Amino acid sequence: MTTTTRTHEKLTMAQALNRALRDALAEDESVLVFGEDVGPLGGVFRITDGLTAEFGEQRCFDTPLAEAGIVGTAVGMAMNGMRPVVEMQFDAFAYPAFEQVVSHAAKLRNRTRGAVAVPMVIRVPYAGGIGGVEHHCDSSESYYAHTPGLHVVAPANAADAYGLLREAIASPDPVIFLEPKKLYWAKEEVDLAAPVPGIGSAAVVRDGTDATLIAYGPSVPTALEAAEVAAQDGRSLQVVDVRSIVPFDDATVCAAVRSTGRAVVVAEASGFASVSSEIVARVTERCFHSLAAPIRRVTGFDIPFPPPKLEHFHLPGVDRILDAVDDLQWDES
Amino acid sequence: MTTTTRTHEKLTMAQALNRALRDALAEDESVLVFGEDVGPLGGVFRITDGLTAEFGEQRCFDTPLAEAGIVGTAVGMAMNGMRPVVEMQFDAFAYPAFEQVVSHAAKLRNRTRGAVAVPMVIRVPYAGGIGGVEHHCDSSESYYAHTPGLHVVAPANAADAYGLLREAIASPDPVIFLEPKKLYWAKEEVDLAAPVPGIGSAAVVRDGTDATLIAYGPSVPTALEAAEVAAQDGRSLQVVDVRSIVPFDDATVCAAVRSTGRAVVVAEASGFASVSSEIVARVTERCFHSLAAPIRRVTGFDIPFPPPKLEHFHLPGVDRILDAVDDLQWDES
Amino acid sequence: MTRDPDLLLPSDEPVMLIDPSGEPTGLAGFDLPSSDVLLRAYAAMVIGRRLNDQAYALVRQGRLAVYPSSHGQEACQVTAAHVLADGDWMFPTYRDTVAAVARGVDPVEVLVLLKGDWHSGYDPYRHRVAPQATPLATQLLHAVGVAQAAKLRAEPTVVMAMCGDGATSEGDFHEALNFAAVFQAPVVFFVQNNEYAISVPLARQSVAPSLAHKGVGYGLPGERVDGNDTAALLAVVGGAVDRARAGEGPQLVEAHTYRMQAHTNADDATRYRRDAEVAAWIERDPLTRLETYLRAQGVLTDEQAAEFAEEAERVATHTRAGLNQDVVPNPEELFDYVYAHRTPQLEEQAALVADELAREDA
Amino acid sequence: MTRDPDLLLPSDEPVMLIDPSGEPTGLAGFDLPSSDVLLRAYAAMVIGRRLNDQAYALVRQGRLAVYPSSHGQEACQVTAAHVLADGDWMFPTYRDTVAAVARGVDPVEVLVLLKGDWHSGYDPYRHRVAPQATPLATQLLHAVGVAQAAKLRAEPTVVMAMCGDGATSEGDFHEALNFAAVFQAPVVFFVQNNEYAISVPLARQSVAPSLAHKGVGYGLPGERVDGNDTAALLAVVGGAVDRARAGEGPQLVEAHTYRMQAHTNADDATRYRRDAEVAAWIERDPLTRLETYLRAQGVLTDEQAAEFAEEAERVATHTRAGLNQDVVPNPEELFDYVYAHRTPQLEEQAALVADELAREDA
Ligand SMILES: Cc1ncc(C[n+]2csc(CCOP(=O)(O)OP(=O)(O)O)c2C)c(N)n1
Ligand SMILES: Cc1ncc(C[n+]2csc(CCOP(=O)(O)OP(=O)(O)O)c2C)c(N)n1
């Protein structure tokens, strides 16, 4: 992951997202930001900090407390020339809007044979690792990824956060934008003028030859850490950041897996019927004869997200990833 | 699939379901049936036909038109000693209740460290094949299967429909009960006194030696038909009816796949991040070295459910299944 | 905007300007619409009735899968369209075919949904008519969004957001009314209370004094009107549109009407209501009422009535012809509208279908 | 059950029986609760206030992750508990710690949620207190279900369903009130309107004359009450409970109160409201008001006041001690409550964790 050094700044992911919103609001009159507490407060994570002050109440505003209402009115606004960017306060609080997301945002273009586009972004502070109480740490990407008509992206660093959010806002289609909460405050060099990673493109973020770790969002730093530890043990792990869950970048991911012949998928969400299942299934279908061992998954368990004191048992960690790598039938190969 | 001949009757799946509700209402005072139009009308598919007349308005009744309301009050009733069995009129009309299903029905037991059980059944007329207009033919099993805390079952014949519904109503946990709409009217011998298939058990419904078709719900008859056609071409296909999606019967399914070394998963739902992805992933993980070829999927495409005149292009059919079987690298083995 | 509950509560009885026998009631506070306006509405109602009955017949003939008829609700249907200006929007439900047609959409295009060729058959931007909504009450939020977007751009658009009595029980109804009220969005929520939600009578849906009494809880005026009295509908719903356009915010209007036929042809209404109930409503038929009034006023002549009937026949013929046309569906299209551009995955899947078709042809 | 709107609409002003200076208002139509009842409430409020402040301090000390305080809302909190009988149920939110404690739940068990040991720390059946709800308004439907189940079995249970002003905007609020009204379920919907939903003031949440005006739209009585006047609360909310128990159906009560502190310790209220606004509400403190009245009546003596303070200190000490106890969490439990019995998949996953732990120990 190299960043060029032209217009670089040191930003947290939260700041990068704020910057993306600000730049989009400044460049395009039709962009609107709304949701619960996104106005004067700037959102509970401060991602919309200062936007009402800078762009006025017409462009960034609080709504009544109702998620279906937020998504549903955003759909209507998108039908009528706007580009709404809405915030769901935490993952699980997006569920009341599920019908609006799945049956309308995702399907209106198809329903109208292409006549009605629904360009909108639904931002979801996402996943765990912050010691949040119940409902504040769900990983909901699989619900959305399974729903045709939605794009689903999850940045893992500040630069991608900026680029992908700009791209999501510019997209003619609805985008579920998953923001890994635990990465909000990590500071990094960001080149705001760098070419934006296209929605639909994965990135090889660490080279390696023995096995491939496939991760996205909050699991990417964990995977990188695991690769670092493995390197010390003399095992060379490649890390792929999926970045765009839908559309999925088969080419990059499969090329990576073919190059090593072994893979582990890492994700926080419960594994059953999930994005991680899909990655295992589709990569296996495509790379079967290049695989020395079945692809392993290191995911959250098939349990409700645990209480704060127990979340570290649930979340994929370095040790569990390395155990899975050890399990990739090295003797037989 | 053999049925013993003791107390058998010829019933459609719709009648078998009606019988299961009636028997449960008669045997257990705490069983309640409610939802939209389930009272005097007997439901739009007549599954609750005659129940209000037989058991009174206190036991089977219409509610206001609000799905979150139906599921949410059912959760409360289950907390307070009842066993509600509610109907969502069509798959996509369950989405407004998503939050209540996912954050409450599924999680209350866990939330209360086991103190509060939520025994309830959510019946969902399910999937396509009936020429229904938009929103009437979704396959939503992946959303529920991905959600810890729910059992998810889908019968493929009248006998299992009766047995599984009785079992679901008796279950101490919430059960999503998926009723394949297109099979409602298929008549079959049913032995009402036969042992009930346990939730969690798959069934080998056709023996075969060359490859295994893994299906559930509406896709089981299609898989059986494909096996029949293949037999005429001299290829022997085994068919497994998954029946219980959660919990999943790894033992039966994996034993079947190991016995043939090849498999195709068949499901109507869009394939991406779905139950079919999970089946491919978990069976591959467990049976990798028994597999002569990667497991194939024949699923609905990653598109919104099509309009009636186009649904046959979308739904897994015999030809597409046989194409996938042909693709299982027979030459190399 | 007012918060005075007295100004937000509906009148004690539904507003009626012409009674079921065709006599003006002389109710104070409302002007009778002009003869021109009423005559134009009547003509559209004659077409609407014919279209309802034609569509119903087309189901029996297997040309439509199903038809939720608005027979008996034509006064509401036509009013919803006629009170709007060109730049306004309409958000109809599956039952509001006649309303969409009265707004200018070709009935053949409207019926594409129920014919099964596609989920919606018309371009929503052409007549500013959203696709007919199937999931209940969900479209009301879209209507609020469309209205608010227009308001933010200072456009004079008003949005007619339609739903049935049953749909008022959904959470989305609540959220839509509240968002509209807080935003002061130019929306008219027009509830056709036809006494039933499929089999469920209004008494099982709500025990409120009336559905119009829901308005005050959001700080928007609720009014109720005789839904079979075209004059009262035009006055009340038209008034609500005017107020919304003038920047006075959203309003809720409940029209008391009746679903004369079963929910759809697939439904068996004898399971839940008695013929006598239906018969009583025949007395209140909206077409008869308006016709009697217009004839008494000397506004409607036999010649005109014959012209209207002919025009209705033309529409019915056109509809029949359109629906008898068998469209050969193109499966490639399944992949074209999911996103603005096909994803690589959709390209693969489309190729699979193309390959299957090529082999079938070969 | 009545459908007369006049009987369903709230009074013009919130009911107040004792004014902010501690004087009885003499408002007709309501009896002042007895001195005993008021004194008991006062004692619980003193405990509640102490507990609120103790919990707040425990966040600073890192023993609690976060605490949504009901400082300033203690009159509402205590009333919600004191008007209930043993067999009744309470459905509190995350902010209603003091209400749950006033009903008898051990504060240490209540605070388990915010300590992070588990999602809920008490057995809901013991005191008939549902787990504190986090997703807004969702618990109101559960409350209706519990009430309706009791009603079907002819049990005399009444359910206290609690939520905030912000939560009234959610669709589930609407569906719960409507289901309750149509079922005539014995539920009291008790809305603590504390003027804010995190940063969003009531004016952005609703433009209705009052939240109590929502009742009429469901056919249930709405009433509003000064939420810092314990006497009025006991009279109005208690009256609603009595009517529900007598089979007269559900009711909505809006209590006007104020969130004296930030939403939680994690919140910065200076971003959206001014100190002057907060200061004005100090004048209306519910404890001061009741204390002044009780002292003026000669009901509360200095000795009693000292006793109450001591009891509050005991509760605070007990809470501190409980929260200072470090519970060693057992990861095996993660797999035990997902279902009545572990699935084979959960057995595998639990085994994986057990194996990891065994290796760590080794
Ligand atoms: C969310 C949702 N739930 C259920 C349905 C199934 N359904 C279709 S029409 C209908 C009744 C609607 O009644 P009402 O709102 O009064 O409209 P009407 O049909 O009388 O015009 C129902 C339950 C649906 N379309 N959407
Ligand atoms: C469905 C849902 N959406 C969003 C949230 C996040 N949230 C927690 S508290 C809160 C404000 C609630 O305000 P109100 O109902 O007035 O209660 P109060 O906190 O003032 O007691 C919000 C938005 C949530 N808990 N649930």
Ligand SMILES: [Mg+2]
């Ligand atoms: Mg109706």
Ligand SMILES: [Mg+2]
């Ligand atoms: Mg509040």
